[in-house]
Amino acid sequence: MSGKLSAEIRILLADDEELVRSGLRMILESDPGLKVVAEARDGSEAVRLALSHRPDVVLMDVRMPGMDGLAATREITRLPDAPKVVVLTTFDLDEYVYAALQAGALGFLLKDTPPRDLVQAVKVVDEGNAMLAPSVTRRLISDFAGRGSTRAQEARSRLSTLTEREREVLRLVGKGLSNADIGMKLYMSEATVKTHVSRLLTKLGCANRVQAAILAHEAGLLDP
Numbered sequence: 001m002s003g004k005l006s007a008e009i010r011i012l013l014a015d016d017e018e019l020v021r022s023g024l025r026m027i028l029e030s031d032p033g034l035k036v037v038a039e040a041r042d043g044s045e046a047v048r049l050a051l052s053h054r055p056d057v058v059l060m061d062v063r064m065p066g067m068d069g070l071a072a073t074r075e076i077t078r079l080p081d082a083p084k085v086v087v088l089t090t091f092d093l094d095e096y097v098y099a100a101l102q103a104g105a106l107g108f109l110l111k112d113t114p115p116r117d118l119v120q121a122v123k124v125v126d127e128g129n130a131m132l133a134p135s136v137t138r139r140l141i142s143d144f145a146g147r148g149s150t151r152a153q154e155a156r157s158r159l160s161t162l163t164e165r166e167r168e169v170l171r172l173v174g175k176g177l178s179n180a181d182i183g184m185k186l187y188m189s190e191a192t193v194k195t196h197v198s199r200l201l202t203k204l205g206c207a208n209r210v211q212a213a214i215l216a217h218e219a220g221l222l223d224p
Helices: 018-028 043-053 069-077 094-102 115-126 134-144 150-159 164-174 179-186 190-204 209-218
Strands: 009-014 034-040 057-060 084-089 107-110
Touching: 009 018, 009 043, 009 115, 018 034, 018 115, 034 043, 034 115, 043 057, 043 069, 057 069, 057 115, 069 084, 069 094, 084 094, 084 115, 094 107, 094 209, 107 115, 150 209, 164 179, 164 190, 164 209, 179 190, 190 209
Parallel strands: 009 034, 009 057, 057 084, 084 107
Antiparallel strands: none
């Protein structure tokens, strides 16, 4: 989030199991740059605490009583200066993955993610980059692209507003490249790439680069 007073990353945990929350807190706060500022037992409480505590990153479970994690993610990512959301779940199900990313999550990880990888994921997502479990990354787009579908046609239509350079940047975003890597590929500064990414997100109506990557795949932009 913008306006942070220090380099410390403030985290909200949302999980209905106290034992899980305690374990996550212990893992995350083993890094001096991370601080858990609040814990929520369900989606509604997560939304309230996101408003009152203004965390940088939310670790969100999917299955919780009352408002589930997907609904809470949609609410939280609509907030002004919204926190980054990482969905953290036991269930490696495609419908959860797609729904979470469509809801605005920047990451999707499984609860058996090694502690060091979890800490790194929070830092990566705080910087605005995507972080997906390897098993998710391998399957995600191919399962949902449906090149001949109405969704693919709609995706291609949305891309028609982009300039040629923006389409090229989007193609590399779809491949999972960072701004620095895109700059090296296209011989542009990282700041220029960031400007292009910001503009294309606005044009496409995407909340983040993960949603833009899904759109690129659906439109067939990454096809050979």
